[in-house]
Amino acid sequence: MYFCTMKMNGKKVAFHTLGCKLNFSETSTIARDFEKNNYQQVEFSQAADVYVINTCSVTQNADKECKYWVKQALRSNPDAFVVVVGCYAQLKPEEIARLDGVDLVLGATEKFKITDYLNDLTKKDLGEVHSCEINQADFYVGSYSIGDRTRAFLKVQDGCDYKCTYCTIPLARGISRSDTLENVVANARQIAEKGAKEIVLTGVNIGDYGKGEFGNKKHANTFLELIQTLDEVEGVDRFRISSIEPNLLKDEIIEFVSSSEKFVPHFHIPLQSGSNDILKRMRRRYLRELYAERVNKIKSLIPHCCIGVDVIVGFPGETEEHFLETYNFINQLEVSYLHVFTYSERDNTPAAEMDGVVDMGIRKKRNKMLRVLSAKKRRAFYESQLGTERTVLFEDNFKDGFILGHTENYVKVKTHWNPELVNVKQRIRLTHIDEDGSVRFEEPSPVTIFA
Ligand code: SF4
Numbered sequence: 001m002y003f004c005t006m007k008m009n010g011k012k013v014a015f016h017t018l019g020c021k022l023n024f025s026e027t028s029t030i031a032r033d034f035e036k037n038n039y040q041q042v043e044f045s046q047a048a049d050v051y052v053i054n055t056c057s058v059t060q061n062a063d064k065e066c067k068y069w070v071k072q073a074l075r076s077n078p079d080a081f082v083v084v085v086g087c088y089a090q091l092k093p094e095e096i097a098r099l100d101g102v103d104l105v106l107g108a109t110e111k112f113k114i115t116d117y118l119n120d121l122t123k124k125d126l127g128e129v130h131s132c133e134i135n136q137a138d139f140y141v142g143s144y145s146i147g148d149r150t151r152a153f154l155k156v157q158d159g160c161d162y163k164c165t166y167c168t169i170p171l172a173r174g175i176s177r178s179d180t181l182e183n184v185v186a187n188a189r190q191i192a193e194k195g196a197k198e199i200v201l202t203g204v205n206i207g208d209y210g211k212g213e214f215g216n217k218k219h220a221n222t223f224l225e226l227i228q229t230l231d232e233v234e235g236v237d238r239f240r241i242s243s244i245e246p247n248l249l250k251d252e253i254i255e256f257v258s259s260s261e262k263f264v265p266h267f268h269i270p271l272q273s274g275s276n277d278i279l280k281r282m283r284r285r286y287l288r289e290l291y292a293e294r295v296n297k298i299k300s301l302i303p304h305c306c307i308g309v310d311v312i313v314g315f316p317g318e319t320e321e322h323f324l325e326t327y328n329f330i331n332q333l334e335v336s337y338l339h340v341f342t343y344s345e346r347d348n349t350p351a352a353e354m355d356g357v358v359d360m361g362i363r364k365k366r367n368k369m370l371r372v373l374s375a376k377k378r379r380a381f382y383e384s385q386l387g388t389e390r391t392v393l394f395e396d397n398f399k400d401g402f403i404l405g406h407t408e409n410y411v412k413v414k415t416h417w418n419p420e421l422v423n424v425k426q427r428i429r430l431t432h433i434d435e436d437g438s439v440r441f442e443e444p445s446p447v448t449i450f451a
Contacts, residue, residue: 009038011121014048014076016069019056021145021202021242023086025153027054028145030085030114037115044069047077049121052114055086055096057172060344062088067099074101081121085111087172090134091347097127107131108174112141137174140213144187150395150423152196153242156184156226157203161211162245164272165283165350166315166343173204176211181221181229192235197393197423200240201230207248224252231262237425238393238408243268243310246294247286254294258301264408267298268308268339274329275322278315281354288329299334304385306410307335311370314343314363317356323366331373336381336410338374342367375437382433385411389429392441394421404438414438 013034017027030052031041042048051073055066066088073082083104084096093105103124104117109132117130143155159174160167179187191199203209209226210219223244230239239262244253246269257263269291273279276287298305309330313323330338342363345352385407392413394405402414403421411430415421428441 011039011050012042012046012048013039013050013052014042014044014046014073015052015054016044016072017054018062018065018069019054019058019087021153021200022143022155022158022204023054023056025143025145025155025202026086026111026141027052028153029141029143030054030112033112033115039115044072045076048073048080049077050081050083050118051076052083052085054111055084055088057087057091057168057346059341060346063092063095066096070099070101079123081118081123083114083117084127085114087169090131090137090172091168093129093131097129099127102127105129105131108134108137108172109139134171134174138177138214140177140179142179142183142187144191146191146194146196150196150393151198151200151240152191152194153202154184154187154191154199155179155203156201157206157209157211160205161208161217162205162285163283165281165354166312166346168346168349169204171348175215176205176208177213178203178209178211178220181226184226185229185233188230188233188236192233195423197236197425198238198240199230199236200242201227202242205245205248206242207244223248224250224256227253227256227260227263231256231260236262239263240266241268243270245270245285246291249294251297254298254301264410265302265305266308266408266410267305268310269294270310271330272310272312273315273318273322274311274326275318278318278322278326281317282312282315282351292329292333295333295335304388304409306337306381308410309333309335309338310341311338312341312343313366313370314358314360316343316351316354316358318343318358318366319356327369327373330370330377335377337378338370340367340370340374378437379433382411382430382437382439385409385439386430386432389427391425391427393425394423396422402438412438413441415441 015027017023053069081103085106089105090108096105105127110130145153157178159176160170161176209223210221390407392405392407397404403417404414430439
């Protein structure tokens with residue numbers, strides 16, 4: 001009885017997240033705080049009393065996307081209280097506060113305390129801003145997402161101490177700092193109790209895991225110690241490393257993953273350019289030779305490993321020769337797919353002041369060429385896996401009458417929709433590639449379904 005009356009304060013809240021896995025883990029944690037404060041969570045398309053938009057700042061579209069979702073919120077409820085948080089909110093709070101319909105803008109130190117600001121939900125003519133200097137955001141707040149039943153994003157690190165010339169993330173998220181091993185393990189156990197079978201480790205620069213809070217630069221633990229500790233956690237079937245800088249991907253990490261039952265054979269490694277001249281202008285902490293050496297090391301120890309690559313095209317000063325260096329460098333590497341980004345000027349970054357600006361048309365052309373190369377790489381990787389036995393984890397992902405899932409080495413697999421397969425692991429033999437590029441399979445005899 002007490003629970004019922006106390007449970008709901010009759011208020012509804014809806015969330016929309018832009019950007020990376022880290023943002024999704026943080027929105028999910030913020031949502032749990034609303035739940036604790038007796039809010040009922042509804043879909044963003046439904047009418048709510050409060051809408052929270054968690055923003056990204058990586059591309060120039062950040063502001064357009066934020067504006068779009070503010071309008072969407074007010075379309076569902078014109079009287080709703082609209083809150084904007086996240087990286088864009090930390091970088092441009094006043095700009096967002098002037099947007100029609102925005103009532104509250106919270107910076108990096110306040111985004112986990114939204115419910116403290118919701119005593120008065122009357123709409124404001126001008127959004128109220130509670131932001132901070134980014135160096136004040138030197139403490140750590142743990143997060144994990146439990147949105148979909150299958151895969152959870154577990155935040156282990158935040159911020160970054162690197163100074164890549166195109167990047168705003170250190171300005172939006174502050175210095176590199178990490179969760180304690182104990183807290184990460186506790187969060188992993190909570191996720192396991194909620195039934196998710198796969199945990200994706202996320203952060204900004206997770207290879208730099210171990211740096212403490214409040215500017216303590218000493219590594220209390222290393223990333224290797226983190227994954228060795230997580231490998232012992234009961235109830236979690238698979239751990240996936242979301243992205244790791246090439247210069248921080250040590251041999252010991254690759255060797256550990258090659259022998260681990262739980263850490264899956266999939267690395268996503270930002271390259272950004274295949275030209276050493278451009279890597280220097282980007283102030284990246286490696287040259288392409290190190291990148292190639294990392295890829296070869298992985299493939300020598302784990303031949304079926306999936307390797308994803310981030311690459312930026314159109315960086316200031318990138319000539320046709322530099323671009324072809326990148327194209328040919330990636331083409332000869334044994335990688336599996338690319339995430340291709342078109343360079344976009346970000347305020348307060350050194351690259352935005354650099355000479356050699358590349359015409360947007362050329363940037364787009366280069367982007368297209370690398371996306372074609374990515375499709376070719378993914379096809380070749382999938383073909384190399386046909387006939388092999390793998391374990392697929394089916395996701396709560398219905399598409400055109402099919403259920404989708406991913407193998408441990410990130411091959412996208414599909415079969416006819418069957419709700420009983422959601423969040424189920426199944427041993428399969430990959431047989432052929434379907435016209436939409438996903439892989440079909442047959443059950444190796446005897447059929448092995450992991451409950
Ligand atoms: S490593 Fe470079 S690109 Fe990545 S978050 Fe840090 S500064 Fe940005």
